[in-house]
Amino acid sequence: MPFSRATTRAALRGRSRSLVVVGDPSKRAKEQDLIQRMLATFIPAVLVAGCATAPEPGERLDALFQAAGGTGVQASEPLPDRAQAMYHVLVGQIAAERGDVAQAATEYLAAAKLAQQPSIAREATRYALASNDKTLSVTASQLWRESDPDNVQAQEAAFRVAVRARAYTTALEMARSFVAAQPESDVGEALRVVAGTLVRDNVAAEPAMAIMQPLVEAHADSAEAHYALGLVAMNVERWSLARASAQQASALRPGWSEAVLLEAGVLIKQQRVLEGIAVVEPLVRDGQAPDTRFALARLLLEANALDLAEIQLDQVLAEQADHPEARYARGLLALDRGNVDLAEQHFLALIEQPAQRFDAAYYLGRISEARGDLDAARGWYRRVAGGRHQSDALTRRAYLMAEGGHVDEARAYLQGLSRMNPGMQLQLLLVEADILLQSDQPEAALALYEQGLAEFPEEPDLLYGRSLAYEQLGQVDAAIADLRAMVEQDADDARALNALGYILTNHSQRYEEARGYIARALALRPNDPAVIDSMGWVEFRLGNLDAAAELLRRAYARLKDPEIAAHLGEVLWQMGEREEARQVWGTALSQHPEHGTLQETMTRLVP
Incomplete structure (x- = not known):
């Protein structure tokens, strides 16, 4: 039951489709007639037949009215915008229901341009974002913003979409507009929203600073503005600017714990951990600020300073025994340290806490x-x-x-x-x-993976699982093909790279090729014992016994896995370290007596 440090740290961290009918009452009867005839014919005659390759709007409407008998409509007669908008909304709804969010976004956007209604533009934005079409997302969000200029959500969405699309010039314009739309009392929060978006999307230093600094200059007397700049600067590792911004925020609002914690975070991220603790210490010295001390503990956990984090968490609980977040974090840290009994005590104390x-x-x-x-x-x-x-x-x-x-x-x-x-x-x-x-039912598993891939084509988890089933069935080429497909989809998929290198190591003599894949995985996951084990195993196959032993010892120290033990024992056996090999195998066998690889290795090598 591995409880990783990553798990410990991670644990510390109405839709409307209505179309309002407005406008000249004298036109309403004709528009309603058109709409009713559309509804009567559209679904059976057009939508069921499929609209993914539908013709242009005018042609579609002409076909629609012809299907209805053409009564009351001439081909040359201009069709009301609202009737066309309704048509696009209906097409968009059906497209969304069948999972075609790109088509839904296109149709809603067309409807929004005709109807100029914010609710439709909002839906167009939502579907465009779901489709991951950056150009469509920007267009739709801009239309929403323009059709509802007083809507702060529309302003914020336009900014977020521009950032996601990497349209940074537009993003700056949208950020200015978003902040300017706020009442004076909310400007600081709006600047933090801007900063949070830049951090969450991991925008590079130059564009992030180009967006954030002009906003801060326009609000130079705001502590929140400097705090927001510090957040962004810290994220792009502009350490001096980040710390200076945090200090400026503290100067403008003395005693503000968030600004102090930001400065501490900047120092701790630079591994200046004791300096970071010293910055916060004046705020927690009297024992009256357990939440601030807990925030410091979280910073230390993020920096992997687990001993110091443990001290802070224990102090929080000494000051406030019923602090649920600190107790939960302390339980996770105890699991990380292998102290299961202490972890159990903390979790039992939380079992009646609503949030935990x-x-x-x-x-x-x-x-x-x-x-x-x-x-x-x-x-x-x-x-x-x-x-x-x-x-x-x-x-x-x-x-x-x-x-x-x-x-x-x-x-x-x-x-x-x-x-x-x-x-x-x-x-x-x-x-x-x-x-x-x-x-041991690989045939049934393979059938299930095939079923899944029919519904979720090229889903990486399904491809990976199918490769395991293929390998168990001895269909190694098919397994390799699935793993290669995963790497083609994502060249930085460490799981696929490692598995591809490992299967080549075990089922071919293409050891140099295998080593290349595993090396790429190791660069992405340098502390992953499974990847370290793979590298050790391919080094063994290449005849590099010393390098193999060093890697496998490191992997086994991180994870007492029986397959790693089998590999390490085999390398030690070939190096003549047979007593140590027997010791490694014996320990693993006592904990995993039925492990196939371990048993096969010992049977093959031990007389």
């Missing part, structure tokens, strides 16, 4: 599972009725069923969950297929 009870129950389930108390684990998982780990708790219950020999029941349970929760369909299918793989 579900997460606490999940980790109590994991602790019980690690101890082999599966009945207790099931009980805790049943209590996870919400929170960030709800889906994980549901799937852990399925794994426990399968581990107890009830694979069919686990599958039925997962399929029932999928029917009740369509949004979890892919996740639950992956779990079901993984259970089949672990139960």
Whole structure:
């Protein structure tokens, strides 16, 4: 049951389709007549037939009216804009319902241009963002902003969309407009929204500064403005500017804890940890600011200064024993340190806390599972009725069923969950297929992956799972093809790179090619024991025994995995270190007596 430091740190962090009819009442009867005839003929005659390759709007409407008999409409007669807008909305709705968000965005945008109604422009923006079409997103969000100039949400959306599209000149214009639209009391918060967007989208230093600095210059007397600039500068590692901005914010608002914590964060991110703590210490010295001390602990956790974070968290709990966030973080840190008993104490103390009870129950389930108390684990998982780990708790219950020999029941349970929760369909299918793989049913798993790929083409998790099924079935070329497809989709997919290198190492003699893939994965995940193990194993195949032993020892120190133990023992055996090899194998075998790779290695090598 690995509880990673990444997990510890991560744990610390109405739609309208109505179309309002307005305008000259004398035109309304004719427009309503047109709309009614559209509704009567459109769905059976046009939408069911498909509209993805529909002709231009005028041609579509002409065809529509001809299908209705042409009564009251001449081909040369101009059609009311509102009637055309309604047509586009209907097309967009149907496209959205069949999952074609790009077509939905295009249709809603066409309707918005005709109707000039903010609600339609907002929908166009929403669908454009969902389609990941940057040009369409910018156009739609600009139209929403122009059709509703007093709507702050529209102004903010236009800015966010421009940033996402990397249209930074437009983004600066939109940011100015967004901030200017705020009442004076809300300007500081608006500047923080701008900064948060630049940080969240990880905008590079030059464009980020080009957007943020003019806004701050226009509000030089605002502590919030300098704080926002400090956030952005810290994100792009402009350390001097970030610290100076935090200090300026503190000067403009003495005693403001957020500004002080920002300065501390700048120092801690530069590994000047003790200096960072010293900056915050005056605020927490009297023991009356547990929330500020907790914020400092979070900064230390992010910097991987776990010993110092532990000290701060223990101090928070000494000052305020019922501080739930600090207790939760302390429980996670105890798990990270392998102190399961202490972690259990902290999570048990949270089980009645409204905000933490579900997460606490999940980790109590994991602790019980690690101890082999599966009945207790099931009980805790049943209590996870919400929170960030709800889906994980549901799937852990399925794994426990399968581990107890009830694979069919686990599958039925997962399929029932999928029917009740369509949004979890892919996740639950992956779990079901993984259970089949672990139960030595690769043919059934392969069929399930094929089913998933028919519905979710080129989904990386499905391709990866299918490659494992292919490998178990001995179809190595097919497995390699799936992994190559993953790498073609994302050249920085460390999981695919590592798996591709590992399968080439085990099933071919293309060791240099394999090493190249694993090296790329290792550059992306330098501390991942699985990747380190792969590199050690390919070095062994290349005959580099010293390098292999060093890598495999490092991997095994990070993760006591039986397959890593099998690899390390084999390298040590070939180096003549046979007593150490037997010791490594014996320890692993006592914990994993039925592990296939470990048993095969020992049978092959030990007389």
